[in-house]
Each structure stands twice: as structure tokens, then as C-alpha cells.
Amino acid sequence: MTNRIGNKRRRLLEDLFGSEMEDEEEDEEEDEEDGFTSLEELTNDEPHAKTRGPRRPNKERNHAEGHERLMQDYFNSGSTYNDRDFERRFRLRKELFLRIAADVVEASPYFVQKPDCTGKMGLSSFQKITCALRQLAYGCAMDATDEYCRIGEATARQTLKIFCNTIENLYANEYLRKPTADDLTRMLDINDARGFPGCIGSLDCMHWVWKNCPSAFAGQYKGKEKKPTVVLEAVADQRLWIWHVFFGTAGALNDINILDRSPLFEERLAGTSWDVEFQILGRKYNHAYYLVDRIYPSWSTLIKSKGVSQDEPSKHFQKLQEAFRKDIERVFGVLQIRWAIVTIPARFWSPEDMVSIMRTCVILHNMIVEDHERDSTDTFRLPRCTKLVPPQSQPYTLQEQAIRTVELRSAVQHRRLINDLIDLNWARLGSRNRSTE
Known part of the structure; x- marks a missing residue:
């Protein structure tokens, strides 16, 4: 009788401690698996964190087409608009514009036409100078020259500032001089x-x-x-x-x-x-x-x-x-x-x-x-x-x-x-x- 009771107690204890031990072993295995998973995440070449979404795509403004249209409108032989139209819209004669353009390009590398990282040629000097003069002459918004000069708002703002600084450096000593x-x-x-x-x-x-x-x-x-x-x-x-x-x-x-x-x-x-x-x-x-x-x-x-x-x-x-x-x-x-x-x-x-x-x-x-x-x-x-x-x-x-x-x-x-x-x-x-x- 006593042996039967002892055997029952022993089985109950084994069952009790045995289940706890199994739980502890399972927890240790899960921790090890979690550790290996974290290590894999750290060493994996593919990022698992959320990345920033794609940037806004650039607009294809066809800079070359805009340059050709500008040249045909005002500068090529047989241009669409005559010298009187040019002076009325640019506020100065074409000969004076060409003189300023040559001096500005020589003085500032910003106005030199250069290729971008893809090899595509950027804005021409005539486009940038025209953009700056149109802003000065008409007081228009920065992005208002986009449709004709094919220049975005940020670039137009930068172009105006650099153009003004270049004009000051080139001509201030002569045209802001004291009377001789x-x-x-x-x-x-x-x-x-x-x-x-x-x-x-x-x-x-x-x-x-x-x-x-x-x-x-x-x-x-x-x-x-x-x-x-x-x-x-x-x-x-x-x-x-x-x-x-x-x-x-x-x-x-x-x-x-x-x-x-x-x-x-x-x-x-x-x-x-x-x-x-x-x-x-x-x-x-x-x-x-x-x-x-x-x-x-x-x-x-x-x-x-x-x-x-x-x-x-x-x-x-x-x-x-x-x-x-x-x-x-x-x-x-x-x-x-x-x-x-x-x-x-x-x-x-x-x-x-x-x-x-x-x-x-x-x-x-x-x-x-x-x-x-x-x-x-x-x-x-x-x-x-x-x-x-x-x-x-x-x-x-x-x-x-x-x-x-x-x-x-x-x-x-x-x-x-x-x-x-x-x-x-x-x-x-x-x-x-x-x-x-």
C-alpha cells in the first residue's frame, strides 16, 4: 500500500519536474534560434529596415530643343524676331547682349555648357543669361521662365544670383565709377x-x-x-x-x-x-x-x-x-x-x-x-x-x-x-x- 502511494508520488513529481524541464529546454532553443536569426539579419546583405522611398523624378525638359528654339527666335540668321523685338524684350541691343554673354561665360564657369553625370549636355549659356534677364526685365516668378528657357525654379533662382554677382564683379568699377x-x-x-x-x-x-x-x-x-x-x-x-x-x-x-x-x-x-x-x-x-x-x-x-x-x-x-x-x-x-x-x-x-x-x-x-x-x-x-x-x-x-x-x-x-x-x-x-x- 505504502509502495503504491510512493510510486504515485514519484510519478507525479517526475511528471511535474519533467514538464518544467521540457519548457526550459524549449525556451533555450527558442532563444538560440532568435539569436541566430538576429545574427543572420545583421550579416545579411539585404537590408530589412524600411528605406526611404524614391525621389521625385526629374522632368525631361529637352534643354537642347529649348536652346535651338531660342537661337532660331533671336540669334540665327533669318530669326523669327527682328532686332527691335529683341531690344524690347531683352531691354538691350543684341550686340550688347552678345558682349555681356561673352564676358560672363569667360568670368564664371557656371555659364559654360557642360554635360551632366549621364553625359547629356546641360543648359547653354544663352538659356541661363536669358532666364536671368527675363526675371530682371519682367519681375516674373522663378518658375515662369521654365516654359521658354527650360529651366526649373531652383536653377532659375541660382542663375539669377550668380548672374548678378558676375555682372557686379565684371562691370562695377567701370559703370558704378565716380565722375572722371x-x-x-x-x-x-x-x-x-x-x-x-x-x-x-x-x-x-x-x-x-x-x-x-x-x-x-x-x-x-x-x-x-x-x-x-x-x-x-x-x-x-x-x-x-x-x-x-x-x-x-x-x-x-x-x-x-x-x-x-x-x-x-x-x-x-x-x-x-x-x-x-x-x-x-x-x-x-x-x-x-x-x-x-x-x-x-x-x-x-x-x-x-x-x-x-x-x-x-x-x-x-x-x-x-x-x-x-x-x-x-x-x-x-x-x-x-x-x-x-x-x-x-x-x-x-x-x-x-x-x-x-x-x-x-x-x-x-x-x-x-x-x-x-x-x-x-x-x-x-x-x-x-x-x-x-x-x-x-x-x-x-x-x-x-x-x-x-x-x-x-x-x-x-x-x-x-x-x-x-x-x-x-x-x-x-x-x-x-x-x-x-
């Missing part, structure tokens, strides 16, 4: 005949709206235009050549604040630029001047019509001054019509990009002015009692510059010069009236 002796002789001769001896241009400011101005800077760049703007200060002459470019100041500043920050008079104060000595009715003046509107201060180098009396000679002077000061307004109008990108709100995030574009537009504008005068045979000479003062070999000392600052900003000289100009122009009007009788 010959330039001053021309301006002084023309302005003396107009009744303003000693005048070397008109000064004013223009605003360019900045659409993508960061909100943190909006208050700094928002002025009377009620929108963020960046300001251009410029000087221009009667032939519409722009002699001074100062762009990048915030739109909250007015013309006087911008003049205080401007480098317009820096070289004249230091004595490192040409200056002018002239006489009006026997009175000598030592500094040339600009025509400005009424907001500017009463300096001897800035002549405005505000504050003159209302007698007939003063009214005549006021009429002449306001008429000839419109040279700079004409320049701004021509610049905005010719390069529409500066009229629409700028879609750039960086003000440095806007500076590069504005300077490029001014350079191209001056190149067009020079190109239109290519056949001119006019000669100019200094007016009587006018003398050019050459630059100093060494800049003036700080004390000498302080003295010159007082001279350039003298309100007394300003008033005296205006009175002499009033008398001069009234006397000339009387002479003309007597000669016509």
Missing part, C-alpha cells in the same frame, strides 16, 4: 547752359517694397509707404547716367537720415575725388552742388527751391530748379520700366540679394545709356570761369576734413548761391527776351 574729369566737363557744360553752373546732377531716393521681410525687422523697414521697404539713394545727370548708388538702408529712414549715412560726400571731404571751382556773377564758389527737393537740408552743396521769395525772378528760378531736378525722377521711372523686378514687392529673404539685384540693374542701365550714345560726336568743354580741382595725393587730416564739413554744410553759402542763381537766370531770361524782339 571728362565726365565732370560734360556735366558742367550741359548744366551751365541750362542755367545752373557748378551743378553735377540731381539727388533723390526711391523705395523698393520687401514682401518677404521677416516680422522681426518689419518695424525697422516700414516707413511712410506702410510696407517694409529698402531705399535707394542715387545721383543722376541729364543723360540719365546714374553716378551714385547707395542701396540697403531701412525704409523707416527719411531722405535726411539716409544722407547722413550715405558715402556721397566722403571722398570730397577727404579730398580724394575731383571737385569744382566756379564763379557766378563774379562770386567764387569752391564746391559743386546737387539739385534736390525741399526736404533736404540747406547746405552749400544742395540747392532746392524751398524758402525763396515770391517775386518774379524767384518764381522763374523755382520753375527751372524743379524742372531740371526731374532728371533723377526720370531715371527712377526708366529704371523701373526697364527692370520691372524693382517695382514689384521683392520675394527674397536676404537684403544682400536685393542689393546685388539693384546694383546689377543700375549697371545694366548705365551700359544701355552708353550703348545708345555710341554714335554721338558731341564735344564738351569747361564753361568760362570754371576749374576742375584734382584729387589730393594724400587724404586731408581730420582737422582739415572738419573744416571742409563746415564748408559743405554752410547754410550761409547755400543762401548766397541761391540768390546768385536767381539773378543769373533772370538776367539770362532778359537777354533772351531782348534778342527775340
Whole structure:
């Protein structure tokens, strides 16, 4: 009886421990299998992790076909559009375009046509330059040139930036230069005949709206235009050549604040630029001047019509001054019509990009002015009692510059010069009236 009970207990214990042992052995086998599986996954050449999906396929834009169409439209013999159409759409003559294209290709490898990694030839230099000029001329969106130039949006944006930087590097020294002796002789001769001896241009400011101005800077760049703007200060002459470019100041500043920050008079104060000595009715003046509107201060180098009396000679002077000061307004109008990108709100995030574009537009504008005068045979000479003062070999000392600052900003000289100009122009009007009788 006792043996039977013991045998039953023994079988129960064996059954109990035997099942646990079997479970432990099975667990160990599963762990080993899992380990081998993980090792296989690590050593297997085929990845088991989820990979990134395929990129968006490139569009087949047929660059070669676009280049051929562009050449047939404008550059090949028997082209579809004539030279007048070319100048209207590109804003410059074909000869000037070809000159710029040759210089740009030589200066920047970006504009050289090259094959891609598959051996297919990329965009031609004419396509890239046309894309940049169309953006400047029409102010169109980056992808608007895709259909004709066969250039994607990102490439069009990059092309515009590189084109502007290249134009600056190539031509800034020549077409953004300070007036030379010959330039001053021309301006002084023309302005003396107009009744303003000693005048070397008109000064004013223009605003360019900045659409993508960061909100943190909006208050700094928002002025009377009620929108963020960046300001251009410029000087221009009667032939519409722009002699001074100062762009990048915030739109909250007015013309006087911008003049205080401007480098317009820096070289004249230091004595490192040409200056002018002239006489009006026997009175000598030592500094040339600009025509400005009424907001500017009463300096001897800035002549405005505000504050003159209302007698007939003063009214005549006021009429002449306001008429000839419109040279700079004409320049701004021509610049905005010719390069529409500066009229629409700028879609750039960086003000440095806007500076590069504005300077490029001014350079191209001056190149067009020079190109239109290519056949001119006019000669100019200094007016009587006018003398050019050459630059100093060494800049003036700080004390000498302080003295010159007082001279350039003298309100007394300003008033005296205006009175002499009033008398001069009234006397000339009387002479003309007597000669016509």
C-alpha cells in the first residue's frame, strides 16, 4: 500500500519536474534560434529596415530643343524676331547682349555648357543669361521662365544670383565709377547752359517694397509707404547716367537720415575725388552742388527751391530748379520700366540679394545709356570761369576734413548761391527776351 502511494508520488513529481524541464529546454532553443536569426539579419546583405522611398523624378525638359528654339527666335540668321523685338524684350541691343554673354561665360564657369553625370549636355549659356534677364526685365516668378528657357525654379533662382554677382564683379568699377574729369566737363557744360553752373546732377531716393521681410525687422523697414521697404539713394545727370548708388538702408529712414549715412560726400571731404571751382556773377564758389527737393537740408552743396521769395525772378528760378531736378525722377521711372523686378514687392529673404539685384540693374542701365550714345560726336568743354580741382595725393587730416564739413554744410553759402542763381537766370531770361524782339 505504502509502495503504491510512493510510486504515485514519484510519478507525479517526475511528471511535474519533467514538464518544467521540457519548457526550459524549449525556451533555450527558442532563444538560440532568435539569436541566430538576429545574427543572420545583421550579416545579411539585404537590408530589412524600411528605406526611404524614391525621389521625385526629374522632368525631361529637352534643354537642347529649348536652346535651338531660342537661337532660331533671336540669334540665327533669318530669326523669327527682328532686332527691335529683341531690344524690347531683352531691354538691350543684341550686340550688347552678345558682349555681356561673352564676358560672363569667360568670368564664371557656371555659364559654360557642360554635360551632366549621364553625359547629356546641360543648359547653354544663352538659356541661363536669358532666364536671368527675363526675371530682371519682367519681375516674373522663378518658375515662369521654365516654359521658354527650360529651366526649373531652383536653377532659375541660382542663375539669377550668380548672374548678378558676375555682372557686379565684371562691370562695377567701370559703370558704378565716380565722375572722371571728362565726365565732370560734360556735366558742367550741359548744366551751365541750362542755367545752373557748378551743378553735377540731381539727388533723390526711391523705395523698393520687401514682401518677404521677416516680422522681426518689419518695424525697422516700414516707413511712410506702410510696407517694409529698402531705399535707394542715387545721383543722376541729364543723360540719365546714374553716378551714385547707395542701396540697403531701412525704409523707416527719411531722405535726411539716409544722407547722413550715405558715402556721397566722403571722398570730397577727404579730398580724394575731383571737385569744382566756379564763379557766378563774379562770386567764387569752391564746391559743386546737387539739385534736390525741399526736404533736404540747406547746405552749400544742395540747392532746392524751398524758402525763396515770391517775386518774379524767384518764381522763374523755382520753375527751372524743379524742372531740371526731374532728371533723377526720370531715371527712377526708366529704371523701373526697364527692370520691372524693382517695382514689384521683392520675394527674397536676404537684403544682400536685393542689393546685388539693384546694383546689377543700375549697371545694366548705365551700359544701355552708353550703348545708345555710341554714335554721338558731341564735344564738351569747361564753361568760362570754371576749374576742375584734382584729387589730393594724400587724404586731408581730420582737422582739415572738419573744416571742409563746415564748408559743405554752410547754410550761409547755400543762401548766397541761391540768390546768385536767381539773378543769373533772370538776367539770362532778359537777354533772351531782348534778342527775340
